[in-house]
Amino acid sequence: MNVEQQQVIPVYILSGFLGSGKTTLLQQLITYWKNQGLRPAVVMNEIGDVNLDGLLVEEEVPMAEMLSGCICCSIRADLSSEMSELIAKEKPDVVVIEATGAANPMEVLDAVAEVALYQKLEIKPMITVVDAPHLLELARTQKGKTYRLMQEQIRCGSVLILNKIDRVDQEEADELRGQLASWNSFARIIPAVKCQVNLSELLQFQGGHQESDHREHDHTHASHEHVTVYTHYFRSAVNSELFEQFIKELPRDIYRGKGVLTFSDTSSRFLFQYAYRESDYMRINPQGNIPDVAVFIGEHFDKQLLASRLIELEESVKSSGSI
Numbered sequence: 001m002n003v004e005q006q007q008v009i010p011v012y013i014l015s016g017f018l019g020s021g022k023t024t025l026l027q028q029l030i031t032y033w034k035n036q037g038l039r040p041a042v043v044m045n046e047i048g049d050v051n052l053d054g055l056l057v058e059e060e061v062p063m064a065e066m067l068s069g070c071i072c073c074s075i076r077a078d079l080s081s082e083m084s085e086l087i088a089k090e091k092p093d094v095v096v097i098e099a100t101g102a103a104n105p106m107e108v109l110d111a112v113a114e115v116a117l118y119q120k121l122e123i124k125p126m127i128t129v130v131d132a133p134h135l136l137e138l139a140r141t142q143k144g145k146t147y148r149l150m151q152e153q154i155r156c157g158s159v160l161i162l163n164k165i166d167r168v169d170q171e172e173a174d175e176l177r178g179q180l181a182s183w184n185s186f187a188r189i190i191p192a193v194k195c196q197v198n199l200s201e202l203l204q205f206q207g208g209h210q211e212s213d214h215r216e217h218d219h220t221h222a223s224h225e226h227v228t229v230y231t232h233y234f235r236s237a238v239n240s241e242l243f244e245q246f247i248k249e250l251p252r253d254i255y256r257g258k259g260v261l262t263f264s265d266t267s268s269r270f271l272f273q274y275a276y277r278e279s280d281y282m283r284i285n286p287q288g289n290i291p292d293v294a295v296f297i298g299e300h301f302d303k304q305l306l307a308s309r310l311i312e313l314e315e316s317v318k319s320s321g322s323i
């Protein structure tokens, strides 16, 4: 199929520590989508060789399982290929990734961004499920790798589901809310038991910004999306020098970028990489239908602004008449 005709598939990433309730949420999401006549597909991984969580998902839901490791560290390339295979084979309307509890969320985002280079995806802001009693216990001791990873997962979430609230008392729940807000003031916090939240609100919120949400805070934000991904599919070639200039001027809060580009002033296509203010361009000759695309990952940056700058680059080539 022509890339132009490809449907943009929303991708939801569920993050959260081991046993926090991700699978519990996943099951509800699947039912919800199915009731709407949509076809969800799941990418799931589990440390160990048996995907126990997978057994909890209805059999007819297409699923790519990645065993023996965590998506982020051992099989990053596999996540990309598993996901594209799953999409090509199953043609889902929506994809959900349940990242293992031990996964670093930025690494997972990075791996998914890779897939967006050759598949039209809309990477939704991350949903982090927080295990209330577990976090309470760790917050009191404040140490260890687990604590730091949990903190990182909380920092990256745009929605934090404070789950298992039945296992803490009111005072502890308030303490936890305060803790979450201090680590991530952008995210919306939803206390829950068994991840029972209003799913249409959760997903709707994921699609954009809801002004009403801001009122809860005593400060205003342009968006709740703390860690953000912006994917731009180019409609036409851009000038290489202007693009390089654009990359040099990227705001500091964008720390990762990658893409495949056709420049109006060069003969081949390029793979570009950008990480922590360093950029790199490599000539490539991709096989198959690879769109011209750039993916940017960063914290709380203005997607609209980035989009309009990139559109300006496209327009400037068109108006100058160069090919």
Ligand SMILES: Nc1nc2c(ncn2[C@@H]2O[C@H](COP(=O)(O)OP(=O)(O)OP(=O)(O)O)[C@@H](O)[C@H]2O)c(=O)[nH]1
Pocket: 016, 017, 018, 019, 020, 021, 022, 023, 024, 025, 053, 100, 101, 163, 164, 165, 166, 167, 192, 193, 194, 195
């Ligand atoms: N008390 C209580 N238990 C819960 C709640 N939500 C989930 N659980 C239980 O917690 C356990 C782990 O839930 P899962 O949904 O499998 O968690 P997970 O995040 O997918 O776990 P991993 O795949 O190991 O990362 C299960 O036994 C759930 O029934 C809750 O709100 N309260």
